[in-house]
Amino acid sequence: MGLNSTGTTGSTGSTGDISNTGYSGYSDGMDRHFIELDRVEKVFDVRKKTGFLRRERREVRAVDSISFTVARGEMVGYIGPNGAGKSTTIKMLTGILTPSGGRLRVAGIDPSRERTRLAHRIGVVFGQRTTLWWDLPLIDSYRLMHRMYRIPDARYRENLDRCVELLELADLLDVPVRQLSLGQRMRGDIAAALLHDPEVLYLDEPTIGLDVISKAKVREFLRDLNAERGTTVLLTTHDLQDIEQVCRRVMVIDHGRLVYDGPLAGLHEVGDSERTLVVDLERELPPIEAAPARVVKVEGPRQWLAFPASESAAPLVARIAAEYPLVDLSVREPDIEAVIATMYAEQAQYAKQTEFAKQTEFAKQTEYAEQAEYAEQADPARRPGEAEETVP
């Protein structure tokens, strides 16, 4: 697989470069703004029965003014708690949902306007659904893709062989889809989404319900796909390992708003995360006093101290060693899951506040002012993420 295997990924003729240089080397605007969202909104009208023949209308802002861009060849993780608006965003990116507001472009195309034209350039995997033909052998679904996307015969054969090999589908091709296990079906679906050489692949929870080995296979496949073909990947997941192992960039969304956009490691700085110092003393002692660290747990002679991840551990250790009978110690890095959990919790609280603001019928401006204020108050480390949110 080399340069010539990048196939139909565009007319630039330099698609092969993607695997070497990544997206940074591109001056072409279309490639840097391959996926572009500008204050995109999606509001659902929900009608609830509140009594006999009485209905209450409520608005759900599933996606609330989101802006971001993804360059060609990037691999981006899209995470957030349940109901954050991830699937809704993906649906808008495929064109099956029309945004209620804002501007959205994928490869220069307005998805909901030109859904069919876009369809030839994107691949989609909804982990919870299948594009495969339930009652028929797997291979039949692939033959259908061959016709549907009008894939040239040689190209189809090559792509199929490659997917069959890398996703280990050889023994499954003649099995009716309804007899496949979840993991097998998911691999089958991923292959189905890639036979037509899409330039971008959206995956909505592609590893949901998979075992460790299947997950590893899927992740490796996605990395290879990106490296060899320069396919842009946008994936949502609740498994942070997917992000850690596949994506260089992560976007966190909550209550329909983008709350972080940057490298995964950067989440530590944003999330006010804490490292933990575990110290073993000679004997049981009252909790150590060493601000800014605070004792979070005591178990016999062993004590756990939490301190801000941004602080250096050295002076803290020195101080404790000077004042206490220290036997052993270790420093634990914050767990990324914990960081994100804190972040979700903070956001939930913030959302409650804005909800209150909405109910008391503040004008939109006030709300935005408040939001800006909130951003000011928060850890300044939040700012870079925030800045990236706005599209130039």
Place this chain on the structure above:
Amino acid sequence: MGTGRLYAAVAAGGFRRYATYRVATAAGVFTNTVFGFILAYTYIALWAEKPHLGGYDQAQALTYVWVGQAMFAVMVLGSNGFEAELMERIRTGDIAVDLYRPADLQAWWLAADTGRALFHLLGRGVAPMVCGALFFELALPTDPLTWIACLVAIALGTVVSFAIRYIVALWAFWLLDGAGAMQLTWLTGVFFSGMLLPLNVFPGALGEIARLLPWSALLQAPADVLVGEADPLGTFAFQATWAVVLLAAGRLVQSAATRRVVVQGG
């Protein structure tokens, strides 16, 4: 041409899908045959009492019975066809998968349903018809052209049948639970297709109206062509008109549905 191959592949898939369920097919043939016998004896009693009811002699009436049993699955007069599946896809949100594909929803399902109808014609139509011909004296034509004309009428009938059910299925975009709508169409279909009694037996204005409704394209039309009671070309024109009108209406509903209405589920 590429599009033609796609929908041919979809139709082939529709055919093979139903072909995989052999036991269900056998059970269906059995049921249709049993019902054929019951109806045949009822009709014999009825036509003995009132010969030339609705312009049929007894042999024509019996032919009508067995054509009805043969068309039962083909025209989806009894069970649920694709519409139950399509409604379920809309309700659960699986329709999302169908919508982001570069294929037309209506054409896709029409192709799949045509494949299904072809299978049902062979798998569930031929056997009851042969059985009826063996045990009863039917008014079957000897001219192969009449048989061909009947097949054309059947083909047009399946398109009308599809077009009706497609519109019904799309209501699920608004109603979400389409079971009620489906039952209503099913009842209407059984009555107005002439499954219970030939439509030309219906008296007065009811008969006039019933014969003009699209459901009469499903069973009455091919049966009348077969027993030589209707002019084939006029029948084709009638069926084709309904097919075009209903397919166009389906397109309208489809574009309204996919534009305005929401895809369910995460």
